[in-house]
Amino acid sequence: MVNFRNIHPRKRIALVAHDNRKAELMEWAYANREMLAKNELYGTGTTGKLLEETLNQTVIRLLSGPLGGDQQVGSMIAEERIDLLIFFWDPMSAQPHDPDVKALLRLCVVWNIPVASNRATADFLFTSPLMDEEYIASQIDYSTYLNRKV
Template sequence: MRMGLAANAIHHDHDDAALFRWLRACEHGIRQLNLSLHAVGRTYAAIARVGYLEEYPGLLRYPYGHEGGLMKLVAEVVGMHEPQRTLDGAIYLINPVDPSSTFPEAVALKRQCVIHQKPFISTVASARDWIEMERIHAGLTADPGADDLHALESQTIAMIAHDAMKPQMMAYAADHFDVLARFARRVATGTTGQQLNELAWSRGWPQDKAWVDRYQSGPMGGDAQIADLVLERRCQRAIFFEDPHVARQHEADIQLLERAVTTVTDETVCMTSPRVAARWADAVRKRVHP
């Protein structure tokens, strides 16, 4: 597998920065998976400076951001004619208050990952979770260091879908109802929450009990309400099926939720496409029943 790798400066400017917390937790798993990390210049230099992934042939240096490094990652997520220049996704540890996180190449990187159903990983928790997911699919023994990510019975999950993606969310919930039902609490914005409750009631969930706690619809502020849960560390995972092809009238609210997730980078996992979310659910089952 080949993944693009970038981190905003705040995430590698000291020895306990987010990039290094991820590498401390996952370097062994990266080596086990023989994962190729295509790192933009400043991120590569930071890893080399601190000494992680020493002599690891899978760590590849790309140009600095101002030299087009991030733009190259976007093109390679889309896919190039040479197989060795096609990426399977991207890890981009974002500083939510850094203006560079809204530069065209940063926005395009996420958008192309969503369009091509590839993982876009923007938090430390998501990066740890992804490595464990791929380890499980590779047939490796579960890492006890990732047990906190899989304590679903004590966690809250948010399920959000734009209008065009609501059918995919319902299909996903139907296919993975057993995994979603393990969570202590499920939350969603208005219409999505109602549809999920109706699905649960059709599955035998008590009619007088909500399977999903409904917040306002997205345009009426539901994204902001769920963002507050995330910031208060009361929501540990978000499945956010985005439609990248349409203009979004409540863009600011959606960006607010996305920024909340990256603000609590160690606590919240975010998945942005049905394919990635389905692969995660399959790994959850395999981790319990190898």
């Protein structure tokens, strides 16, 4: 059995970037400022601060990633409070909070969240007609797991 989740036209978007990719995210965000302005934005601490300066738009700021920000985004996804994630993570540097990064990306799969880890994917997502529409996301039914005998 499959469940469904409604994603509204005004989406709740989380934006996150590791330090080596923050400039790239800011450049992309500025180029997409009109689309971003139609949505509600969330960001981890430092990324959120830079985004507010770049976009002149309110960004709801969570903790900095290594201090728990990635986990906050993950818990918001699990509570159905984030619809889409743009996460420019750094494939070339070790992160002190690597388990948190992995946990966040895992929850995106668990909850069927669209994720962009690079600019090309972010461009494809943001030019999708679904950005301006309601979207019914299918949600795997975890009841077998929840009702398992332990």
